[in-house]
Amino acid sequence: MFVYIARRLAGMLLVMLIVAAVVFVIARVVPGDPAAVMLGSAATPEDVAALRVRLGLDQPLATQFLLYLGQIATFDLGDSIFLNRPVAQALAERAELTALLTLMSVSIAVLIGVPVGILSAAMRGRWIDQGAVALAMLAASVPSFWIGLTLIKYLAVDLPWFPVSGYGPPDAGFAERLRHLVLPAIALGIPNSALILRFTRTSMLDVLGDDYVRTARAKGLTPATVVLKHALRNAMIPILTVIGLTAAVMIAGAIVTETVFGLPGVGNLIVSAVQRRDYPVIQGALLVVSGIYVLINLSVDLLYAVVDPRVRY
Amino acid sequence: MTPFRSLFASAVGAMLFGAAAISGAPAAAQTPASVVTVATIGEPPTLDPVGVTSDLVSIITQHVFETLFTFDKDWNLTPLVAAALPETSADGRTYTIPLRSGVAFHGGGNVTAEDVVASLERWTRLSPRGKTTAPLIESIRAKDASTVVITLKEPFAPLTALLAMNNGAAVVVPKANIDASGPLKALAGTGPYRLLEHKPDQYIRLVRFDGYASPAGPASGYGGARAAKIGEVRFVPVPNATTRVEGMLAGQFQFADSLPAEMLGRIKDAPGVTPVVVKPYGFPLMIMNTKTGVLANTALRRAVLAALTPNDMMLAAFGDPAFFAPEGSIYGPGTPYHDAASAKPYTENDPAVAADRLKAAGYKGEPVRIMTSTQYDFLYKMSLVAQANLQQAGFTVDLQVLDWATLLQRRGDEKGWDAFFTYHTFVPEPSLITFLNPSYPGWWDSPEKRAALAAFNGEMEPNARKAKWVELQKRFYAEVPTVKIGDFYNLAASSGRLKGYTPTPWPFFWNTELAD
Numbered sequence: 118m119f120v121y122i123a124r125r126l127a128g129m130l131l132v133m134l135i136v137a138a139v140v141f142v143i144a145r146v147v148p149g150d151p152a153a154v155m156l157g158s159a160a161t162p163e164d165v166a167a168l169r170v171r172l173g174l175d176q177p178l179a180t181q182f183l184l185y186l187g188q189i190a191t192f193d194l195g196d197s198i199f200l201n202r203p204v205a206q207a208l209a210e211r212a213e214l215t216a217l218l219t220l221m222s223v224s225i226a227v228l229i230g231v232p233v234g235i236l237s238a239a240m241r242g243r244w245i246d247q248g249a250v251a252l253a254m255l256a257a258s259v260p261s262f263w264i265g266l267t268l269i270k271y272l273a274v275d276l277p278w279f280p281v282s283g284y285g286p287p288d289a290g291f292a293e294r295l296r297h298l299v300l301p302a303i304a305l306g307i308p309n310s311a312l313i314l315r316f317t318r319t320s321m322l323d324v325l326g327d328d329y330v331r332t333a334r335a336k337g338l339t340p341a342t343v344v345l346k347h348a349l350r351n352a353m354i355p356i357l358t359v360i361g362l363t364a365a366v367m368i369a370g371a372i373v374t375e376t377v378f379g380l381p382g383v384g385n386l387i388v389s390a391v392q393r394r395d396y397p398v399i400q401g402a403l404l405v406v407s408g409i410y411v412l413i414n415l416s417v418d419l420l421y422a423v424v425d426p427r428v429r430y
Numbered sequence: 431m432t433p434f435r436s437l438f439a440s441a442v443g444a445m446l447f448g449a450a451a452i453s454g455a456p457a458a459a460q461t462p463a464s465v466v467t468v469a470t471i472g473e474p475p476t477l478d479p480v481g482v483t484s485d486l487v488s489i490i491t492q493h494v495f496e497t498l499f500t501f502d503k504d505w506n507l508t509p510l511v512a513a514a515l516p517e518t519s520a521d522g523r524t525y526t527i528p529l530r531s532g533v534a535f536h537g538g539g540n541v542t543a544e545d546v547v548a549s550l551e552r553w554t555r556l557s558p559r560g561k562t563t564a565p566l567i568e569s570i571r572a573k574d575a576s577t578v579v580i581t582l583k584e585p586f587a588p589l590t591a592l593l594a595m596n597n598g599a600a601v602v603v604p605k606a607n608i609d610a611s612g613p614l615k616a617l618a619g620t621g622p623y624r625l626l627e628h629k630p631d632q633y634i635r636l637v638r639f640d641g642y643a644s645p646a647g648p649a650s651g652y653g654g655a656r657a658a659k660i661g662e663v664r665f666v667p668v669p670n671a672t673t674r675v676e677g678m679l680a681g682q683f684q685f686a687d688s689l690p691a692e693m694l695g696r697i698k699d700a701p702g703v704t705p706v707v708v709k710p711y712g713f714p715l716m717i718m719n720t721k722t723g724v725l726a727n728t729a730l731r732r733a734v735l736a737a738l739t740p741n742d743m744m745l746a747a748f749g750d751p752a753f754f755a756p757e758g759s760i761y762g763p764g765t766p767y768h769d770a771a772s773a774k775p776y777t778e779n780d781p782a783v784a785a786d787r788l789k790a791a792g793y794k795g796e797p798v799r800i801m802t803s804t805q806y807d808f809l810y811k812m813s814l815v816a817q818a819n820l821q822q823a824g825f826t827v828d829l830q831v832l833d834w835a836t837l838l839q840r841r842g843d844e845k846g847w848d849a850f851f852t853y854h855t856f857v858p859e860p861s862l863i864t865f866l867n868p869s870y871p872g873w874w875d876s877p878e879k880r881a882a883l884a885a886f887n888g889e890m891e892p893n894a895r896k897a898k899w900v901e902l903q904k905r906f907y908a909e910v911p912t913v914k915i916g917d918f919y920n921l922a923a924s925s926g927r928l929k930g931y932t933p934t935p936w937p938f939f940w941n942t943e944l945a946d
Binding site: 147148149150151153154155156161162163164165168199200201202207210211266269270273274277280281282283284286287376377378379381385386389392393394 | 465469472473475476481482483558561613627629630631632633635664666667668669670672673676677679680681682805832833834835836838839840842867869870871
């Protein structure tokens, strides 16, 4: 097990190095200049050129890349061009929101997707199954920004239960900050619940057709015991995989929801950085996100062994 | 209940219970009475207003930093950190500026002439406006502790207006905070609010500066007495316009800036929300490359002017006619430099005339590369109409849709484009208009234009200045370096509780208060 984890972590370093190189090249190949964005549309080419010199953007790409590699080797992600602070600090400031939003939305997606998926598989072909499948199709088709704006209209404006946007005033406590995440978490959780529901249903249907399930039924076990104790455990591996992927994607992929709700999360940071061509932030944020992505996948792989004793590392 | 139903009911129940447990009090009750929350379009690139001309930066920082002069409600100059308007020598080269006494900096200490000299020198090094002015300045010196003297190499009438602008601004900061090459050591100015906290992408908190020394006289525009009646002005970036509107309706914000015109219906009948239409505000432009490429030919640029239908372009971009005017004069009605007669070619749109001009100019179907961006929806929409207009007249159009950062970069390459769409915010002094600067992309720089601009900039007498501006506008329509598409107005929303707010292009919140 420990050898396996060590090997995966070594692989993770390689993945992050490749990510660092690819992101560095892509960020600079894409046209657009942070100096021009920073100075505004009234700036003359001379102003832009002077700022490029100040920011070190006039140096050859190879020099910039070597400097960058030197930085990350010492765990320094550099300083943001626009935010006037280190990239690591900018990420740390957004870590709580992103972690909580991911946790809440994945919880919502799992709490809807897994039970309804099980129910749908257990009652295959009946109205509850057809209804669940139709609702899943609908939830997967509706864009999350529309769900977000609808939730804002009804649950923040017409019924002022939740705030419209932001992550709370400066003196907001933990509960207040959580309250700001309820609507975004629902907006993100609903479309993802559809995916989990479909996977759970399919995975359960595969298992429910197996011989050992028929044997369990023949032994006179109750339907609930057969489904929840015998079938679900064997169906869990693909479900865990999709839950892990959903969580990993949400870390930097909640961009639209974060924009609609004005949330200062990691997704928003990356989009703003791309629009402003804030190279250090783009590079640093994607490097960290890729690391988390790999870690989540590793955790999911390790969980396989927990749910299925046949899996050994 | 079957186990399945039980499981399902438990899951849904837990979610609803969890949500209800943290929903608590209504959102409207969360804002303390002395805080005004302003929803802005995004995060400002910096909080130092000297080096950039971003309107968002100006809106925020004008509460913290002050310039020597500013503009009153009629866009006339009025003193701010200065005690009076400058005394100008007979030859128009020497400006003697008296300073108000007792003007305190946020970090301690009072403004001295040494601080002002250091601040103005910084402005000439860093500000796009200051750098344009620097070659004309012979010296900036402190005559005594409360008087600054600026000596020019030649008369330059726009100097005082440049010193009054709140972007690329000549703000007064302590000499001790100025680093010759780097950013300011501390963001401390003399304004009615001081910076308390900046959390990027979350909020910028400005709190009342108790030591503020206000200018005298009744409040008028940006001039006159300033009183920080609200304890805290909090700027919150909310990039989504619909969310800014919903936040106003829910009472989470007390002011929301830059709302799409089609949102007027949502806020006009809402209780406790007042729509604010800001006139004048800005004008979209189709800048043409006068230096290189197909449109370097003046006759073809005049054909472009005849081909375009500005009213259709503005209608496509803004929808409701309450938010735009098809106005050809660079300065619209009600402003000191408005002149309709010299802008007459703007109204002469005719595809047949455009086609004739094309033929006369020897146009052979070379593609006209026009850059536009969806990042500013109104620019994109009007560029689509322009494309159709130009094609109808016989032009071959290559419309390139780019993101804004790419457009800003590409426009610096004179060989890469023939025209691009942008917009200009209203500026009270004509010489601040970007396309008059020969180094601004488009590079308009004919000998006749240079002479007309020099005559305008050298004229000190207001009536004679207006006449010379008219000459410059005639030159603008003779050479057509740029097409002014029209005037557009800004829609903002203000809480009914916000009292004393004055609509301006750069909204400010001193002299406003929050009613109970």
